[in-house]
Amino acid sequence: FYHAGFLGKNTAHQDYHSPNMVRVSGDPTNVRDLTRFELSARQEVWDLLEVLRNEAGLKDAYILATAPQVGARESRQVNGLYTLTGDDVTGGRKFADAVARGSWWIDIHCPLGHTYPVHLCVRTCPRREKCPFWAAEHERMYADQKATEAPQDDWYDIPYGCLVPKGGVNVLVAGRSISATHEAMAGARVMGTCLAIGEAAGVAAAMAAAGDGVVANVDVPELRRRLTEQGALV
Incomplete structure (x- = not known):
């Protein structure tokens, strides 16, 4: 369990x-x-x-x-105009085109589904026999849970560019399929953040439909204004 x-x-x-x-x-x-x-x-x-x-x-x-x-928790993601990174999460990075906020840490679960004695997939995995994923990726893994945490009493932004696929015209992506690295997705995938991203995608889609239909051409400052007017934190 x-x-x-x-x-x-x-x-x-x-x-x-x-x-x-x-x-x-x-x-x-x-x-x-x-x-x-x-x-x-x-x-x-x-x-x-x-x-x-x-x-x-x-x-x-x-x-x-x-x-x-x-x-x-994670599968395929789009390659967007911007790709959120683990450093963005742990550094609490802010963006001019932010449309949502996240505060969850880089919560990468064991890829083999193990719970005890391991929960997180980090370099200091306590399992005596390390899995193939650890063998291939341990050099780039976070050392321990503390290294995966977002800044205390702060947040990191989700920029609009993460919702817009490269080369896309009339498609926006929300939730756990946005453009993000494996590490960043482990923070941005949680429900509260996905709800906020979904609201932003919905408003942006309506704006694009009312304009030229090109999602990359959405007026982001106006999008942010409308989201703020609706009570969203951007």
Whole structure:
């Protein structure tokens, strides 16, 4: 299971909990792996329920709902007018064409899906036998979790250029498919940031449609003004 503490990683509601407790590994661009994800993750949910029913106060616990599909933290991304980097995240970089903010750290999970004793994919991985990914990439990895953190009480900007694919005309990209390196995507992929990027993409798309239809020609200062008017932080 992803997290051993039932109350440690969850959303608490009045009469139910939404725990973040199962994790699978593989290639989210491979249809066979996607099928395996769906089957194994849902089986783990039932296995987890049996474990929880043996805990005090949970003998009558039941499954209310599961996610409609397995969510991938990262897969393919576009090559945009700008590519967000890990240094942008850890340095809290600001951009003149910023359309959203992020504050989550570079949270790269173990590519093999391991939880204990490892959670993060960093150079100081505690596993005795290192995986092929670590062997190939460890020299460019962050040393430890502290090195992956964004500045305290600050944020990094998501520039409009990350939403605009190079060579694209009438396409905008939002969420975890924006133009970003592996490291930067590990910070920008979280829900709050993706929601903010989605709002920016929606307003920009409307502006482009009302203009010449070319997303690269959107008036970014006006886009930022409209987002601010709607209550967005840019």
